[in-house]
Amino acid sequence: MKFTENFERAKKEALLSLEIALRRGEVDEDVIPLLEKINSKPNYFTTSSCSGRISVMEMPNFGDKVNAKWLGKWHREVSLEEVLKAIEKHKEGQLWLLVRSPILHVGARTLEDAVRLVNLAVSSGFKYSNIKSISDRKLIVEIRSTERLDVFLGENGKVLVSQEYIKKVVEIANSQLRRFKEKLKRLEENIANSL
Template sequence: MFLFTKNFDEQKARAMAGLRKALEEGKVDEDIIPLLEKINSLENYFTTSSCSGRISVMEMPEFGDKVNAAWLGKWHREVTLEEVLDAIGRHSKGQLWFLVRSPILHVAARTMEDAVKLLNLAIGLGFKYSNIKSVSHKKLLVEIRSTERMDVPLGENGELWVSDEYIARIVEMGNAQVRRFKGKLKRLKGEIEALKE
């Protein structure tokens, strides 16, 4: 058993202090908290960051410029057409996008064997884009990611390119993706105990 991180327990203690602070400040997606608690209760793992997946309406100067982008609406759950239309109504400049992003978790593992066990579990549960993100003496990090994603351009500089009927369809598709990845998160929470063995 090759131990990558000599001070794993110290790192975990620091990460847990940071998580407690983020929880107090309401900066953690509520529906992922029970999964984080389960992972962090395991001796050989701890979470460093997470997102439970989201639907958003975003305004950006040009695609990919997230630094200068503005959220017009962001939800870590299914959304209504009215919520999305309300967010779209705030659009004034730049490109307008409807986006779906799958959950992402970064989990530090004590050993390479631990990392591989977590990676195999995640991939087996449908988190197909999962990988070992970092391997060094400082950190051994597993990234848990799923495949659900949508990038739909809706308009530019206040002009809407699509109809309300089209928006209703993409909202339905986005919500279906949310249901799918929330189901995967639920299964991961149920199976994470297997890592104790």
């Protein structure tokens, strides 16, 4: 397939894009060592990444990301006070607290390399990892975990749950975040030792 022929050019372009994003501070700091490990391997390169996050979001209807507005977004554990401060900004539409697990997109040189990375990611705890796309131009692996939380909190400027409930949701969100951050460390170690 042609994607093996285009691999070197694609890797060079991806690494340049990453370098620019790093200079601009657009890359989650805690995922940088993992990106460096992957990109140091001759048969792989990263194309995009998120280390996972907790967020408070306002949207007209659930799932409407185009018209959604971030009220608070953290790639680390968050305090109840930070979440309450973000909730205070809510004016219209639906109010949600969301947890999203890490996601990385990685280019692979060959199908065998892609399968090897998927298997390594799954064994590291990233159970939703898969080969995202195969075309004549590229071969992309998606590394994803299972952690996710979608909690409806209010609507049209009104919070519909108690502060005690929000406190419990924040505890659960932080617990999920700790879990997937540990998986990121395990993946980094496994990539360093196995690829």
